[in-house]
Amino acid sequence: MKITDDSPPVLTALDRPNSYIGRSVPRPNLQRLTQGRGQYVSDVTLPRMAHVAFVRSPHAHARIKSIAADMAKKSPGVIAVVTGVELAKVMTPWVGVLTHLKGLKSAPQHPIAVDVACWQGEAVCAVVARTRAEAEDGCELVEIKYEELPAVTDPETALDAKTPVIHAALGDNLCFERKLDVGAVDKAFAESDAVVETTFMFGRHTGVTTEPRAVVADWNPSEQRMTVYQGTQAPHMMQNLFAKHLNLAEHQVRVLTKDVGGSFGIKVHTYADEMATVALSKLLKRPVKFVADRIESFVTDIHARDHRIKAKIGVSKDGTITAFEIDDLTGIGPYSVYPRTSGIEANQIVNLTGGPYTCPNYRAQAKVVFQNKNVMCQYRAVGHPIAVAVTEGLVELAAAKIGMDPLEFRRRNLIADDAYPTQSAAGLKFEKLSHHEALAHLDSMMNYAGLRAEQKALRAKGIHRGIGFASFIEVTNPSAAFYGVGGARITSQDGATVKLDAQGALIIHSGVTEQGQGAEAVLAQCVASSFGVSINKVRVVTGDTDNTPYGGGTWASRAAGIGGEAAWQAGKALRGNVLAVAGAMLQAKPDDLDIRNGIVVDKASGTERLGLDELARVAYFRPDTLPPGFQAELMATRHYVPRAWPFAFTNGIQASYLEVDTDTGFVKLLKHWCVEDCGTIINPQLVDEQIRGGVVQGIGAALFEHCRYDERGQMLNGNMADYLVPMAVEMPDIDCGHVVSPTADSELGAKGAGEAGTAGAPACVMNAINDALRPLGAQPLTDMPFTPDKILRALGKV
């Protein structure tokens, strides 16, 4: 007799009967947002609400000699004109430092400049009026006398003895410096068969969120409470900061964040004008609204990526990378941004460069200097696009130098898939990555051999196409190692509370926030699956410090991996509680029961026993019928924080296929691929769209976006016509592929996916351009963005 195994396949904890994990369910907020029923801060109107507009410094560096407000105060509708000195009595200044970035220093920053304005665009005076238009009219009437001071703009000379020091008390213009030297770098270079050395430049750019920064602050003197409606990624962090600098206790501050029109890291920082708005509400005892317009967004939303990196790679003839060396210099504006600091990007570059490869010899130094330009801080994929472009740029230059195919070169150097756990030369700890599997997947997905053949055939016809790659690693799901250990009150844990309503539906409160990326969908999927209801029975509430569990919010690709796990666990806990009630009602063992599709069933047979609506009815309205001493607990909270690993690293590889018009220097993007490994994929569509959106922002960096300044610190292209955001017509189709290596740190196993696209795209576009132009004898292009101007110059056409 043949024995057949008819037991069900071994299931992981995620394979629940009606699991939504791994399914592209539409986001619950889709209807609301597409029907124009979102609740953005820009939409908030409160009784007695006033609007503030700011007079901003036209100079990059200037002493404020006098502010004459009489005319402005008489302007129709104006309620108050407030200077930095006056507001300093309401709100204390802040200093953007973290103790674990040793030596990092910065100067106290006020909500409105006091005495000296340090960048073009810094708020110098506030005008509060009945409408924004009247506030702007008032701004035109404020007379400010400035004494222009020399502007420090070039990072290269910021530390020279003859360069003025921006903040005298700091002694010099150095914000932060880091050095790292691992292995035997000099020896390795000396023994290399080839060494490639070049300088990479990265243009300053910014996030350009669809909805600009917006805040409505409402001080209620009767309750001594401040309610702040704010488009932010981190409501609890902001609650702490508003309280701290208004000298209030945290419980006196409530931050409400409903819909947010995109953030990309722009909305996770302390902005002087938003702090000023909150302080103004306290001062004036009425609601005050500030919505940044595009002009002020360009000169006040954080910028990022302004780095100059001298870089060097050594290789042996067989294609082994022997050493990496980088020297990073970045100018971050006049203040380190509070509270995450402006040292993180450079620090990340030092950490991440060379990260995918086995090479043990690595030396890095980074200098972060002050300058009189808008502040720089963390924007989507912080440091990654730079570290990846430097690493992958060097890798392809080295491969070309020794005449090796760039994919083959990577195969010889990427950390082996069976080498985990391991760590990089810089000391990053990797739980499980899949570089080789991802590369193999990409190779076949793009039909690499076929593309090379096509490239060759077209080359003969004078059509110059290029193929470029970028392997990458991405920091996600940060533990307390990121900020907490540095003394910042930025929590890395997150919580979720799930409750059963009186008809058997669920409401989840989560500490992560929805920025338009789909966090609400992920939370609903996790809870629906672990608890056992259909997703349309789950309502998600986020963004309310009075009502959601204490949490970090959305940044560093943490919402799904951390917030999702908390939601998963909370749903599971509530299932246990509900089954306890069911057990009491049915006189069954809770362990023998399960919840499937909103119905309590026999776990073994699947036989339906009890609807959740009936269970809720009894628990809430007839608890007298339950056994004596039994108390139904129909609300459960769980928190989660990664503990085993400082970060859940993800990995992947991208490729770009493009054509360079060698007559015009124009680049036509033909196709883009990304294979990434974010562990468990909760919602494939959301992951793919995160990747695609991220790739587009990376392409922006490579080809279009650039905050251009003149030598006096004036931004030249701060508007939507002259600052080129990537637009749909120029974007290629972006194909996504996946390898799945779940993290064992959580039951869900999800890592982050929000920044991988941005991390790798600039590098592979750069490599593809250089691949296209190499046979034409062009100097490799390493100065982003790659404009027609630069390409024509590289080709010697102009």
Added chain:
Amino acid sequence: MKPAPFAYKRARALEEAVAALGEHADARLLAGGQSLIATLNMRLSAPRLLIDINGIGGLDGIALKAGKLEIGALTRHAQAERSEVIARHAPLIARAIPHIGHAAIRNRGTLGGSIAFADPAAELPACLLALDGEVDATGPKGKRTIKAADFFKGLFETALGPQDVLTAIRVPAATKDTRVGFAELARRHGDYAIVGLAASARADGKSFADVRLAFFGVGATALRAKKAETALASGNVDAAVAALDLDPQDDLQATAAVKKHLAGVLLRRVAKQLMEARP
């Protein structure tokens, strides 16, 4: 980004608009608003009165009259884009219009506004110049017609007086010998061009007559490249490129050297279009 306060008047008739312009020294006509409103919101200008001409009837016709195609000032870009009459009788304009901004802008922006605004990087002024067209304007002294060659005076400066309303543009209708070419280079589709070229010519056996090359984005106004026109008339593209005597300035989009280089590239591409059969 809110405009300074202004008064608003909706004109019902041409005469009313002209009169209103006379009554207020600091008045501005409002057509599609796609250029004007942006400058108001950025407080780059602050007129006291906006005179809305969108309510004036009869300013949006497209008609063939005595061998010429007349297009009313209030004709929207989108309307022109879809017009079969324009496609047939003014193929150069039909080719140029899809390059103007984006669909939303073309839905509101008007041909008259575009010509009156005279942006040096705009497509339509160059088309008008290349087609040797003309402009109708009505002022306090009545109606007059201005040749395109006399219309564009300088940066955002035209022959329109402070009380003039542009009512129509007129171009010779294309014949079977008409050849047109159009190309522009913009970083993103819909952006104002770094450099653009609108061209027309009359096929004359193997060579060309009446070659008109109007470059845009390379000077204070759209510019004819007359030496290159002469060279191209004899069919010598290399000589035409060599004869390009444009003198562009550096701007945010490109350096002067790049603009000059790109103008040459465009000339070759447009010359090729001219040599091909009439589109």
